[in-house]
Amino acid sequence: MTHLLIPAAGVGRRMGSDRNKLRLMLLGKPLLAWTLLAAAAAPSITWIGLIGQLEDEPTWKDLIYNLHLNKPVVFIVGGDTRQASVYNGLIALPPEADQVLIHDGARCLATPELLDRCAEALQHYQGFVAAVPVKDTIKVVDAQDQIQDTPDRAQLWAAQTPQGFQVAPLKACHEQGRQQGWQVTDDAVLFEKLNLPVHIVLGEETNLKVTTPADLAIAELILRQRLEKV
Numbered sequence: 001m002t003h004l005l006i007p008a009a010g011v012g013r014r015m016g017s018d019r020n021k022l023r024l025m026l027l028g029k030p031l032l033a034w035t036l037l038a039a040a041a042a043p044s045i046t047w048i049g050l051i052g053q054l055e056d057e058p059t060w061k062d063l064i065y066n067l068h069l070n071k072p073v074v075f076i077v078g079g080d081t082r083q084a085s086v087y088n089g090l091i092a093l094p095p096e097a098d099q100v101l102i103h104d105g106a107r108c109l110a111t112p113e114l115l116d117r118c119a120e121a122l123q124h125y126q127g128f129v130a131a132v133p134v135k136d137t138i139k140v141v142d143a144q145d146q147i148q149d150t151p152d153r154a155q156l157w158a159a160q161t162p163q164g165f166q167v168a169p170l171k172a173c174h175e176q177g178r179q180q181g182w183q184v185t186d187d188a189v190l191f192e193k194l195n196l197p198v199h200i201v202l203g204e205e206t207n208l209k210v211t212t213p214a215d216l217a218i219a220e221l222i223l224r225q226r227l228e229k230v
Contacts (some may be wrong), residue, residue: 001046002119003097004039004162005089008032008052008060008105009078020056022105024216027223031210033063034108034223040069042112044119045101048073049092051085083184087174093167100170102187103162106210109222110162114204118162121201127165127191130203131157160203163188169196 008022022032032050039045050073052060057075064073076092078085086102093100099122103110114130121128134156140149163186173190176182184190188198206222208215 001096002044002099002101002122003047003049003093003167004045004101004103004115005049005051005076005086005093006032006035006039006103006105007078007082007085007089008035008050008056009082009085020053021210022108023056023059026108026210026216026219027227030059030063031108031219032060032105033067035103035105035110036064036067036069036073038108038110038112039103039115040067040071042115042119044116045071047071047094047097049076049089050074050105051076051078051089053078081183082186083174083177086187087178090167090171090174098167099164100167101162101164104209107161107207108210109204109219110207111204114207115162118164118201121199122164122166125164125199125201126169126197127163127188128199128201129163129186129188130160130207131200132160132203132205132207134158157200159186159188160207160209161186164201165191 023030026034039048048071050060052075054077060075076089079088101118118130134153137153138151138156139147142148170187173194176194177190191198210216210219
């Protein structure tokens, strides 16, 4: 049994929106709908926790009802940051949950196959990140816009979600992070700070995070191509 947490509590400032970007429409459905549909279609996922802000709760509950999903979806009130929201999600997991996937709601193009591959990885790893090899040459630049270093591209991977963890050590990492006042951008960093192993699971090139209007246009193109093949 694999439990899935979907952080969906953000505001789309880089999208130029004054509301949750996951409420923006993509081919007639809110962005979040496509994420939920992928999760529902993944046989490995047995329970979904949707982490959002209180003002979005009626919208998300209506969406869940209208999608007629075949798995339980529980709404969880998020926090002021992604880190705080995920912590709330961990606390709300059912008592029997010992493995969890965490997948950003804005990565609405993740396939059920990717979710299942990540769930399988939980049988082997204490923690992992879905990621793809970096294609571009990366430059490290200082505050004066001067290049300081060019890291070896062969060692660089672009992190995505899902990220997967055994629940007990992840909860312990979050508790330590709260005590120490650490502010991190994803859960894997908490594992890294406490010297716990984090592995890579191959992600998907199309598993982009919809952050800007350009991302939304690309997502629409990818989704149209997929639907034409069905």
